[in-house]
Amino acid sequence: MLDWLSDNRAVIAAIIIPILVLAFVWSIYYGRKQDRLTDNDEVFGDPVRTKGGWYWAVCGVSSLFLIWFYFSWGVGRAYFPEAANNMCQVAKLEESVGPIKASLPIGSRYYKSTLLAGRNADQLDELQAQLASTPFTDAEKAELAELIDQTNTLIANSSDPANMSDATREELSGIAVQIIALSQFLDAGPVNMSPTPEALAQPKWGTTFTEIPILPRTEKGVLFDTAATQAAEISGAFNKIRNQSAANDSLIEDTQARIEALKEINESGDFDEATLAAREDYVKAVERIFRRLDDGLIFPAAALEEVNDAVAVLDASASSAQGSLRIADALFFPGPGIVKSATQCTEQGSARWLPKPTDVVATFGRLANPDLENGGGYRGFPLLWWDWVAVADVVAFFVPDWIADVWPGEYARHGSDGTIEPNFKDKLLAFATGDVNLGHFPMLDGHIWDSLFRVLVALGLGILLGVPLGLFMGVSKFFKSFFDPLIELYRPVPPLAWAPLILTIFGIQDDGKIFLLFMVAFAIMVISARTGASGVQLSKIRASHSLGATDRQIMWTVIFPNALPEILTGIRIAVGVCWGTLVAAEMLAGTTGIGFIENIARTVSDYELIWVTILIMGVLGLVFDLIMRWVIQKTIPWRGMG
Amino acid sequence: MITKVKMAALAAATTIAGLAPGISYAEDVNVAFFLQWPTPNLIAKETGAYADSMGVDVNWTDFTTGTAMTEAMLAGDIDISYSQGLAPFVTAIQQGAPLKMVGIAVVYEANDCFVRNELGIDGSNASELEGKTVAVPLNTMADYAFRKYMDHYGVDIDTMTVVDQAPPDGAKSLADGAVDMACVFGGVDTASAAEVGTAIMTSEQKREANIGSFDVITVTEKFATENAELVQAFMDATAEANEAWTGSDEQIQMVADASGMNFDDTKTTLAGFVIPTVEDQKNNFFNENGDAAAAAASLGLVFSESDTDVASTIDSSFLQ
Secondary structure, three states: OHHHHHHOHHHHHHHHHHHHHHHHHHHHHHHHHHHHHHOOOOOOOOHHHHOOOHHHHHHHHHHHHHHHHHHOOHHHHHHOOOHHHHHHHHHHHHHHHHHHHHOOHHHHOOOHHHHHHHHHHHHHHHHHHHHOOOOOOHHHHHHHHHHHHHHHHHHHHHHOHHHOOHHHHHHHHHHHHHHHHHHHHHHHOOOOOOOOHHHHOOOOOOOOOOOEOOOOOOHHHHHHHHHHHHHHHHHHHHHHOOOOOHHHHHHHHHHHHHHHHHHHHHHHOOOOHHHHHHHHHHHHHHHHHHHHHOOOOOOOHHHHHHHHHHHHHHHHHHHHHHOHHHHHHHHHOOOOOEEEOOOOEEEOOHHHHOOOHHHHHHHHHHHHOOOHHHOOOOOOOOOOEEEEEEHHHHHHHHOOOHHHHHOOOOOOOEOOOOOEOOOHHHHHHHHHOOOOOOOEEEEEEOHHHHHHHHHHHHHHHHHHHHHHHHHHHHHOHHHHHHHHHHHHHHOOOOHHHHHHHHHHHHOOOHHHHHHHHHHHHHHHHHHHHHHHHHOOOHHHHHHHHHOOOOHHHHHHHHHHHHHHHHHHHHHHHHHHHHHHHHHHHHHHOEOOOHHHHHHHHHHOOOHHHHHHHHHHHHHHHHHHHHHHHHHHHHHOOOOOOO | OHHHHHHHHHHHHHHHHHHOOOOOOOOEEEEEEEOOOOOOOHHHHHHOHHHHHHOOEEEEEEEOOHHHHHHHHHOOOOOEEEEEEHHHHHHHHHOOOOEEEEEEEEEEEOOOEEEEHHHOOOHHHHHHHOOOEEEEOOOOHHHHHHHHHHHHHOOOHHHOEEEEOOHHHHHHHHHHOOOOEEEOOOHHHHHHHHHHEEEOOOHHHHHHOOOEEEEEEEEEHHHHHHOHHHHHHHHHHHHHHHHOOOOOHHHHHHHHHHHOOOHHHHHHHHHOEEOOOHHHHHHHHOOOOOHHHHHHHHHHHHHOOOOOOHHHHEOOOOOO
């Protein structure tokens, strides 16, 4: 069932998306109608105005999902499930033609020859300008100036079409002819082409670790795939062409010999260190530029024009052969499209880091599967499940081991026949370390539970200790003045700053993480309870006092209820901040937890996993908040009415 | 007065016109590197030999993790990563990142795993590690080394409690006794872990078991295709800098300055480096079934179920 759902996620998305669109449109229509009904009766600023309005929640959620579907290419995949495979084949062609395009204006504004000629001529000019200040003799300077001139001539000779050999000319036009032939091949369309059975058997787009099936699955795909193979050959041939003109041959030989001669003078001459370094550097600089020019990489612009035009024709053919694919690409696949790398085709742009909603659900489903043997869970631990917990372990947690140590007597030793007779002291130790069978009870287990447990315990402790302290700080001079400096000193410190200390003090178990979260929750609870207590109207306290209330009664029946709105708001804030600190806390020494999963996913850039953890934390935070809102509704319905 | 201002403006305008080139031929090449990782090629970075050799401006940006290098390369901000770890490279390839390995930057001893001295565990009784707690920075080269060691000694990792800890935390937990073994990297953390623990394998044993690691030079596929001659020039300049390396105090000081370290630490770190020559890379790493492909493949299996063929992203054509 799960596999079937996972395999048909594109179809499922295709059903969900229209529902979302309908929900979006309907909610706007319905919401506006409802608003018109009450518009005249409502006073601006009246809190009652914000009551209800669930249809606007529908509107918000559906628009969020639609945006998510769109930018993650979920819409594209739902309605064009073969598009990625086809775009991958087009990307293959693009990759194959890349090397040719890179040296032509059609791919990079200038001819690569233009850039090479310009860049090296500039550098030669610079060297020429420096020549006067070098420690060469006048004769050597003249020689170097001539060498620079010759190198410049090299550029000029290469750029002159008249100097080109017929062989090179033929090679270049051969390339152009081949490219034109390739574009005609594309124009002819997929005749007698069909995808191989192997290609059709590939897993669908996004259902496995390898995102996009790489072998062509459609006729059109086969066309582009075949074209890409041919283009790769043409590119290889094009890259091998060199512009070796006869005019340059003797010049290269001569320049090379003269540079060598200068290098020899440098080596054999008796120069001091600084002079030698300056001389060597200069000759090396000249040689470096010369080396860049001696292998015939500069072509006359006119000679490449034919190839450039041919590539333009190929581009036109390729885009017309794509047909409807181009429109789909432009409309439903925002971003730079699909890029072919050495091993696979990948989505680029927003789809690279934003996984599709259906994929996130599928990944969540895989993690949530408690069957660890069959790929469920994460790193050998379920997401949220239950397990038998030994009662003995819980007892052992509360019974310290030293009780056995201080018990009179000695621990048992193995006898001469190799057997061991445990005495009472041994049994006590076994009890204290949980090594006895006291039965089992079921308990929640898994990454989510571990995170939840840490947050809940920290929050519980924060409330239990923070609220009374805050209340007392609100009513007592001693408590206020004694604790104020302590709390205000540690409160502004970001939780992460405590991390290194926590590790040393508490070690790697849960208590350190809980303490970190507790520190956060505690400060918030103290501040909110104190604000609540000190904000109670004096008249209420005096009234109850004059009616004969004791201190305890004033505290319980006047101050506490009046501080409750602040305290509950404090809890809401504390819950949010605790979840926020959780990732940092679980970074300390991660073995389990949602934050742990996110930390690991980050190191391998697994965006699907990262989004799953983000959403789990978001949803858990939301659930907490909804619960808190319900509690607020129930306990202080009078808030804002007094 | 007015004439003076006008004259000045005119002069300024002429200067600007004189400076402005008709066409901007110069491209920028962006290179990523690590601070605290003293490779000899940093001398070429300091002297500007890279810019000279490539004939373009070279911008160097320092990173703290190899994963961040990958991200920057995917975003198009970095063209060449010098000394990216093998682990981030392989995981990037598995995620379909269009990157290429074009050379080996530095070969160094595999990161160490230290066992707490009180436990008295070393290579001879390594099976006692079963059931123990170990701090490992997951998905790094240290993680890879850890798995290799345990594999070598036949220790079942499933019986151990593996705690994900960054090297500074792992070293501290080892000292506190919270973990029984800590796998760390980096000079400072290795030193502090060595204070309280013993490496599970000595340098010699590591060599015998053939457990080592190396950092690679990676480029984006787009850059390699479009600017093959710049990649070539970069590799040539690197080879030249490596050949010119004598290990003299002056050179070490230069590398120390460039990598933001002090002289002594630099010297110690450099002592553990082997910088393979171009010939060595061609014959031992980039040949058929060479170390590069073998290590990448075995690393790939460690970190994910993906069957990506990492070997096809290895390009030896720039080693000349």
